[in-house]
Amino acid sequence: MFSVTVRDHMMIAHSFRGEVFGPAQQLHGATFVVDATFRRESLDADNIVIDIGRAAEQLHAVLADLNYRNLDDEPAFSGTNTTTEALAQVVADRLAARVLAGDLGETALGLAGIAVTLGESHVAWASYERPL
């Protein structure tokens, strides 16, 4: 199995509902360093998993829809906690939709799966992985 990973980041505000979150129930924020991994059983004719430049562009585009926002105000997240693990799924699913729409090129249609890790600090991170 092969994989290629590209890294980018986003800076958002949000708050959580639920006693388990303690002081994080207040409006605060986070930088998420985002690693998007694309998996594939074998390489294509160019000897690549995916066009790394295009992967970086598409990840950047997905994050641009979240970056510099207060996620509490985003209709897409109404009534949900935008935890690190939940946002990892959001980014992975949006990337998957772009892959399936052909935005990452024809080669990307042969991908086996996507994994996304969001680092919220030097001591905590969360991941979500899914097939394609």
Next chain:
Amino acid sequence: MFSVTVRDHMMIAHSFRGEVFGPAQQLHGATFVVDATFRRESLDADNIVIDIGRAAEQLHAVLADLNYRNLDDEPAFSGTNTTTEALAQVVADRLAARVLAGDLGETALGLAGIAVTLGESHVAWASYERPL
């Protein structure tokens, strides 16, 4: 599959028995940077894998029983080599026992597995993963 990882560290002394270890047969020591990963198929009602604060507390408690010790003097490790890979299992198993005892909350009972990585330097690390 989702996962959440928290990082902490411990600083211990130990020595190894066996020619394969060369100079590490002498009493020496290590800082282990410890990453504990908790895996789960789906998120709970709060949209989390696990309460990250509680996970960090429990990891810290597990490491506190090892930290600032000479592991050669610990009865739990009598007659065994406390290699990086072996200690990764010790930390994972002790965390698993705490999960099963309810120390990480009811949500944690839904975890699928635990993985622990111990970084012994910038050029070497070891991991152990197990189901729950």
Next chain:
Amino acid sequence: MFSVTVRDHMMIAHSFRGEVFGPAQQLHGATFVVDATFRRESLDADNIVIDIGRAAEQLHAVLADLNYRNLDDEPAFSGTNTTTEALAQVVADRLAARVLAGDLGETALGLAGIAVTLGESHVAWASYERPL
């Protein structure tokens, strides 16, 4: 010259005023990974720059007053942009006040200076350094 550095972090929301900030004029947030460095010409009788445990505690206390907050609502920052570089100064000055108040112990009174670096992402950080 000797120095000792301890690392911690905080997660805050804020917004900026001024066209130069572009989309960061919207309410967003950041994780700041904070490195506090304590400088000293020579070591004390215990062969240390500062008690590292106490330094970590005091840094944590300084960050606790900012962590999980929307800095736009903090009276201390009214009318100012809480940029990464400005917050580096805030943290350094508050640490310096604690040093001078004796909160880091008598040894700390011999410190020559403090430097604070706030990492806002994997590709950008800012620092402020001052004498003591």
Next chain:
Amino acid sequence: MFSVTVRDHMMIAHSFRGEVFGPAQQLHGATFVVDATFRRESLDADNIVIDIGRAAEQLHAVLADLNYRNLDDEPAFSGTNTTTEALAQVVADRLAARVLAGDLGETALGLAGIAVTLGESHVAWASYERPL
């Protein structure tokens, strides 16, 4: 499942053929930070996955055959693109051959698999994993 990882690096020149590569079709170069992971179901009698010193030596030997080269001139890569993902496979397969030849010791014959990650920058890396 246990694993042990060792890190080393190599510095090479190369160019790519194919429009997808854009400016990387020109002769350029890369530092690859190489992480080689050795997987094993259970520990051996010494409580190790593999002799970490020997693993580091063998990885260094594999990289020495590529380091400080222009890969465009290497017969082994004639007519192929030496992408990060393709080189990850080259390193993994060469390590696997050394394991099977006994170069990593008898214990290494019990390994379950090898994974190799090549970091090409702080924002991009690629991996290949295979059974043994």
Next chain:
Amino acid sequence: MFSVTVRDHMMIAHSFRGEVFGPAQQLHGATFVVDATFRRESLDADNIVIDIGRAAEQLHAVLADLNYRNLDDEPAFSGTNTTTEALAQVVADRLAARVLAGDLGETALGLAGIAVTLGESHVAWASYERPL
């Protein structure tokens, strides 16, 4: 003293002349992770050292003139060794020229100095710093 740092990278081929370089006399390559630091005595009216977005753009522009090249073919470096430390000076001097030309905005004219670090691997890096 305040500073702001932005990180980017470039991937180049080159070779060195001189016995001291050993195997690096052959054509090889490197990824340089480039940190550009801008220093300033006090903050401007917006509470910044420099517009961080503009700093990142200008660093990217400077690196674009070197990226994906064989430096042995660049007239600017004819007859010189493009060592990590020498390239750190090249990047710093080109950034300084852009600052003085007003490309980083009027605020940047108040900068005290620039430092550039080029990381060539996880175990080696070089820096050059200069006043402005």
Next chain:
Amino acid sequence: MFSVTVRDHMMIAHSFRGEVFGPAQQLHGATFVVDATFRRESLDADNIVIDIGRAAEQLHAVLADLNYRNLDDEPAFSGTNTTTEALAQVVADRLAARVLAGDLGETALGLAGIAVTLGESHVAWASYERPL
């Protein structure tokens, strides 16, 4: 001003005397990731600060005299606390002696200073810098 830095590590056991050290008064250990920085006003005829290969070799030799030891048993440290900051000075002074003895080559005699940083974990490190 130019600088070149090389990284290596050592793994030692030790204990501290003095109440300020709390549980670190017990025999424990540490991995120190060691960064040795060599400073120089201008580059030599080869366009380097120092031969980086030789610098790495000499740092490795200095660390070899400490690595895999219980520092409490080393006569050189009798009656002293081998704190991170104190060991940074030991490494810097031993490197300086080697520079002055010509072990890093003639070029190294033109060095302006040396700085050594010892990382004891992902959240704490200490440095010592001195002229040459």
